Amino acid sequence: MDGNGPGRLSLIVTDLDGCLLDSRGRMPGDFMHVVDACEKAGIILCACSGRAVEGVTTPLGEAASHMALITDNGARIWMGGELRFVRTIPRDLWMRVVTEGRRHPGLVVILTTRWGAFTDAAMPYDAETERELVKFYPSWKVLDAASFDGDVIKVSLMYMDDIEKNILPYFMPLEDRGLDVKCTAYTWMDIGQKGISKGTGIADLQRLTGVGKAETAVFGDYLNDIPMAAVARWSFAPANSHPEVKKVFTHLIADHDTWSVSRAILALAEGRMPEASPAAALRRPAIHTADAFRGDPDRIRDGEEEEEGPERTYRDGGAVNECWHSGEW
Numbered sequence: 001m002d003g004n005g006p007g008r009l010s011l012i013v014t015d016l017d018g019c020l021l022d023s024r025g026r027m028p029g030d031f032m033h034v035v036d037a038c039e040k041a042g043i044i045l046c047a048c049s050g051r052a053v054e055g056v057t058t059p060l061g062e063a064a065s066h067m068a069l070i071t072d073n074g075a076r077i078w079m080g081g082e083l084r085f086v087r088t089i090p091r092d093l094w095m096r097v098v099t100e101g102r103r104h105p106g107l108v109v110i111l112t113t114r115w116g117a118f119t120d121a122a123m124p125y126d127a128e129t130e131r132e133l134v135k136f137y138p139s140w141k142v143l144d145a146a147s148f149d150g151d152v153i154k155v156s157l158m159y160m161d162d163i164e165k166n167i168l169p170y171f172m173p174l175e176d177r178g179l180d181v182k183c184t185a186y187t188w189m190d191i192g193q194k195g196i197s198k199g200t201g202i203a204d205l206q207r208l209t210g211v212g213k214a215e216t217a218v219f220g221d222y223l224n225d226i227p228m229a230a231v232a233r234w235s236f237a238p239a240n241s242h243p244e245v246k247k248v249f250t251h252l253i254a255d256h257d258t259w260s261v262s263r264a265i266l267a268l269a270e271g272r273m274p275e276a277s278p279a280a281a282l283r284r285p286a287i288h289t290a291d292a293f294r295g296d297p298d299r300i301r302d303g304e305e306e307e308e309g310p311e312r313t314y315r316d317g318g319a320v321n322e323c324w325h326s327g328e329w
Helices: 016-020 031-041 053-066 091-101 127-136 168-177 198-209 223-231 243-248 260-269 289-294 322-326
Strands: 011-014 044-048 068-071 076-079 082-086 108-113 116-120 141-143 152-158 179-185 188-193 216-219 234-238 251-253
Touching: 011 016, 011 198, 011 260, 016 053, 016 260, 031 044, 031 053, 031 260, 044 053, 044 198, 053 068, 068 198, 076 198, 082 198, 091 108, 091 152, 091 168, 091 179, 091 188, 108 127, 127 152, 168 179, 168 188, 179 223, 198 216, 198 223, 216 223, 216 260, 223 243, 234 243, 234 260, 251 260
Parallel strands: 011 044, 011 216, 044 068, 116 141, 216 234, 234 251
Antiparallel strands: 068 076, 076 082, 108 116, 108 152, 152 188, 179 188
């Protein structure tokens, strides 16, 4: 770690779930202060997520209009509310995902398109599954995926019981067909065109803004965040991160439920290194993927359980945000 600070930074990129957001999906209450500090320092602050754009802007709120956004695991880049870059999947490839998905009861397939998100009518879901779905897709439509002939940017799969163990093996052969298959959480997988990742999304943003690797810091916690480390000088993983992320990122910080990511971004914006330790010095025994997603087991001590969070109200699957048609959120 550089004892005198991080050096010149021009770009700070953070994942949302398991990083900037706490385990209840909440933003830090003082985050606009962090945004203001980045703007004052001339640093581009970027949210990089597997979510589609509406799933990113909803939790960010006011901050979204002050940030760059990399959505859909690197397939789209938004700046100033405008779509600046997009990569799509050929129809024959995403239809292979739909075809395989229909063989697995309880699995939900979500197509992210230029016109919003769509679930496949051939794959019904229950109320519990819908509650998980709306956390990441505040609105969607239902259609027969086989009849859709528009551009698809990303295909997401949701399964409520350890998707890495129970579903991933069936889709891995699709990697030989030109698709990239990644688990992004305990219940989620994302599938896109091979070669597209959060890392390529950041590299595309660096080219758009003229920022280099040496001027970039990233924050991530899960398997789809691993490519981010290759395009940044500094990479920070919260304590709740997947073990594979901890092997790759340069530094470990505190659990995301302590708002460690927000505090670390503020430190970097102010020219200070965050409170962190070199990752190699803090290797911990691998924990099960389910525990990695649900949070750091060390956060529950003395037999105490985490408190239930307040119920949140979401709008159900409805009309796609019309402003997406103009290339804006």
